[in-house]
Amino acid sequence: MKKTVLIMLLLLVLLSHTVCKRHSTVCSINDDDLLPISHEFYQPGDLLIGYIVSHIFLVYDSPSFLYQPKGMLSKEPMSVTKNYQLPLALVFAVKEINENPNILPNISLGFHILNCNSLAQITYKATLSLLSTHERFVPNFQCDIQRNVMAVIGGYLPETTVHMADFLSIYNIPQLTYESFFPRQAGKIRFFSLYQMVPDETFQYMGIVHLLHRFRWTWIGLIAVDDDNGDRFLQTMVPLLSQNNICYSFILRTPKRTYKDEFIILLYRLQEQYPVLLESKATVYVVYGEPPTMHILRMFLYASENLPLGGKVWIVTSHWDFESLSIQRIWDVETFHGAISFAVHSNQPPGFQNFLQLIRPFWAKGDGFIREFWEQAFSCSFKISSLHEENERACTGEEKLENLPGMLFEMRMTGHSYNVYNAAYAVAHALHAFYIARFQHRRLIDGSRKAFQNVQPWQLHHFLRSMSFNNSAGDAVQFNDNGELVEGFDVTNWITFSNGSFIRVKVGRLAPQTPHGQELTINDDLIIWHRSFNKVLPLSKCNDNCYPGYSRKKKEGEKFCCYDCAPCPEGMISDQMDSNACVRCPDDQHSNEEHNQCIPKFMTYLSYKEPLGIILAILAVSFSMVIALVLGIFMMFRDTPIIKANNRSLTYILLISLLLSFLCSFLFIGQPGKVTCLLRQTSFGIIFSVALSSVLAKTITVVLAFLATKPGSRVRKWVGKRMANSIVLSCALVQAGLCTLWLSTSPPFPDKDMFSLNEKIIVKCNEGSVAMFYCVLGYLGLLATVSFTVAFFARRLPDSFNEAKFITFSMLVFCSVWLSFVPTYLSTKGKHMVAVEIFSILASSAGLLVCIFFPKCYLIILHPEMNNRDQLIRRKK
Structure with a gap:
């Protein structure tokens, strides 16, 4: 049964081969029914690498039901001359592989390069053409010769990659794309045979965020093409910006280029967005740099010469390679001077520039791209009969590629060409690994060719995923589990010149293998900004910076x-x-x-070194000296009637207490310590209570003395020193008891107030218990009030025997001082609180001294004749 099936299959194959050979129209499709493949480059070999490149663009009219489909194609192709390096990179790689005896010995590699446009039907046809007989479009069948296409390189745009993968994934043929393919997760499931020669695209978006953070650019503009790819870019980028505290001023969607007669509409649509660009304060524009986006953007800038878009920083994704259509050679590139792009990592394989120098119009028989490239790059023509315009000239074939400006062609291998170069080597190494793994234990009589007769493309997947090698430039080539190249991005600074040339300077590196936070490295000194910035770092913020403070x-x-x-x-x-x-x-x-x-903060307290402390200290010393003088006078004239009349002992007690009250002011001056804080308020309270109780005792003594003069008065027994001493002692003991209770429960202590004053630390005595402090003051106020009341009622007694009038005035001064003390004390801070209390002590003590003792001193010194007994006992008439 098995033999019968095999014989039938063999007959079917032979029959189909005969039919295809004799009647080619049976298995071929008429190219007139499809859009044609305009250009190709074919080199035969034992094994082939397919390549679909977007080098020649054919402009199409909009489709219409009024015309036949074959009328859609225009006759004038446009060459993206810079993209000609892409097929040359494959040619150079295949040449090196065939000349290397260590890779695929005795096996020749060939290639088949087809051009496609951005239209899906052309990409589909080009993909199927790689799987068909050469020069005969027979989908899903190969006639005449056996063609072994082992892998296909291509994918100029993400949609081109998808269109190719729609067919290649069916056949499980490895596809190596040299451009970014954004929908990684969906693409991994749908296109399992796809390999990316570039790192994950989303990684460079984090690199853009790191770059914006590095230069503190927080206000930017976003530009993306108005299609699915632009939507995915914005859906990823906008949340990233928000998460990293960066805002976008505007989002400009460039129209997607489709057909010829829509170019004018595209420009009109862009001009409608003039106000967005003019009103924006953003200096930095982040562009999703797919080639169609950049072509239309340059067209927009060229058509809008009056639009002031100079002095911008353009940050472009890795798709951009500063390529230009041939008609854009005269367009100014000054706008993009100083642009920064995340370029695919590239290096320079040895011998590539020498290889390019050998390129001439007829250098290879199968090169179908060279003619249009040469004519449009050098502005010449190979058709002598078509030279009608004055500026046209004939192509000599001796023109040199190195003389072309950089935006038309570069002699150094670009990032995309480097990916194509590495892709060819990846396929070659995978084939070599397949050969070693499968046939290393066999000895083949006919060499290596028979080993690859039955090899199928799907068998290379295992070897591609596990492949790792170093290319001729010294870079490692390896895929990760997602089929992406394990590599980073170069940060490139573009410097343009007036003649349309430019140089690219590698100023940094974006490496995914580095620790978090160190992925981006930039050498700021190498970056050259746009000339309008005058070598100053550009700023891009919604408003001016908020400076420190x-x-x-x-x-x-x-x-x-x-x-x-x-x-x-x-x-x-x-x-x-x-x-x-x-x-x-x-x-x-x-x-x-x-x-x-x-x-x-500096510490502040009432010091002897500052004017206020000096003045208060001088006042305290002065009053102390005065009261000492008064005390000396009183002791000198102690036996005179005026001193003996009002209880001489009380006078001495009062004078000594006033002297001590003046001296206790020094406890308040200077840096507070533990001892001074304990003695400060308690000493003041006890001394003043003694002084006030002495005044009270003197007042009561005066009253009792006059009452005792009446016949039969019982008050006479109360008159004497015992009564006065008892009053002084009892009143002082009450105050001493309050102070003792204060010191035993919550005593004062040195403290620092750091919050009352902004620039100073107030060194002060914390009173401990505020209630006890005001109890001490309140008790003094009580004594003063009682003394004032008694003296007030005794003020009308005869003058010669009465000092109650002077006590009344002294108590009035005392009460006035201390009543004003409380609000003043509470409203001041720091050392001024201490100064207020010292002033109150001095003022109240001075009031007692002046009002009580100065009149007596006046009589003793200036009117001694009045200091006698007769005057004292004389009654007022």
């Missing part, structure tokens, strides 16, 4: 990158540009005037 404040209704600058409040700083918030200084530091630095 200010923080960003959100603008209502605007994006988060647009903000106002609010000055930092007291005690807070911002030491960086565009701080989101001000930070508070440590407690022992304060902000400087610019609010951009925290500086240490």
